[in-house]
């Protein structure tokens with residue numbers, strides 16, 4: 001398994017199965033993609049998300065619900081209808097999940113099977129546990145071996161990367177500023193490395209962005225001997 005970050009903007013994700021797993025997967029993709037859930041019944045959270053018309057930048061419901069229970073042989077037609085970039089197999093019917101997998105693979109559509117772990121067909125993807133502090137994103141997988149461990153590790157990392165989003169913005173800014181000032185690449189790299197590793201800057205960020213930036217400037221002055 002090779003981890004990648006994929007941009008689903010403007011794409012469709014179709015989730016087969018509207019139970020608790022289908023609801024979690026749909027929610028995971030609805031910020032970026034148009035999400036359609038095909039199922040004969042829907043977890044109550046899905047009704048709430050489907051009603052949340054602000055979530056999609058005001059452009060219609062975040063999640064569309066289609067009430068249907070396709071048989072295995074009909075799954076391909078549903079994929080042709082929605083032309084998704086990713087299909088998620090989250091029904092409680094292994095034959096239907098299997099059909100989602102093979103119909104998707106036939107069409108070159110990425111597929112996530114939620115009801116199997118371990119070895120899978122080429123072209124299928126695992127959905128990792130994720131922690132986000134925009135623009136920083138951490139994704140973690142146990143290769144399908146232990147989703148419960150993935151969740152437990154995700155909770156640890158959540159605490160660990162508190163403030164990382166702001167740190168990314170500040171250190172990115174500093175990098176650009178030092179470049180513009182013509183600071184030699186070696187010095188510039190050292191300054192940025194010291195900032196992202198500085199306990200003082202991380203601590204100051206807890207109080208707010210400007211405190212973090214101020215502390216970072218002190219670190220830079222030291223490195224540049226100014």
Ligand SMILES: C[C@@]1(CC(=O)O)C2=NC(=C\c3[nH]c(c(CCC(=O)O)c3CC(=O)O)Cc3[nH]c(c(CC(=O)O)c3CCC(=O)O)/C=C3\N/C(=C\2)[C@@H](CCC(=O)O)[C@]3(C)CC(=O)O)/[C@H]1CCC(=O)O
Nearest residue numbers: 114115116117126127128129141142143144147148150151
């Ligand atoms: C990370 C996360 C993302 C997400 O789903 O959004 C995710 N599972 C999460 C939680 C979770 N899932 C399960 C439990 C109960 C405890 C347990 O059984 O261990 C818990 C924990 C809980 O709920 O507390 C049960 C379970 N999961 C799978 C099976 C099928 C099987 O193993 O055969 C069964 C058994 C069903 C049964 O036997 O009934 C399969 C998969 N689940 C995966 C991802 C993929 C591998 C990820 C990896 O490589 O680690 C994979 C292979 C396929 C996929 O879905 O992509 C999400 C954490 C979200 C978070 O961060 O909180």
Ligand SMILES: NC(=O)c1ccc[n+]([C@@H]2O[C@H](COP(=O)([O-])OP(=O)(O)OC[C@H]3O[C@@H](n4cnc5c(N)ncnc54)[C@H](O)[C@@H]3O)[C@@H](O)[C@H]2O)c1
Nearest residue numbers: 017018019020021022038039041069070090091092114115
């Ligand atoms: N990946 C994970 O993290 C994870 C966690 C728990 C369970 N699972 C597995 O995922 C599957 C779903 O789990 P769940 O807890 O959401 O189950 P669930 O029973 O709550 O939901 C299954 C949904 O599939 C729908 N469905 C049934 N036949 C269908 C069809 N032909 N087409 C479309 N939808 C159909 C049902 O109406 C229901 O809404 C199970 O097979 C389970 O083994 C995976």
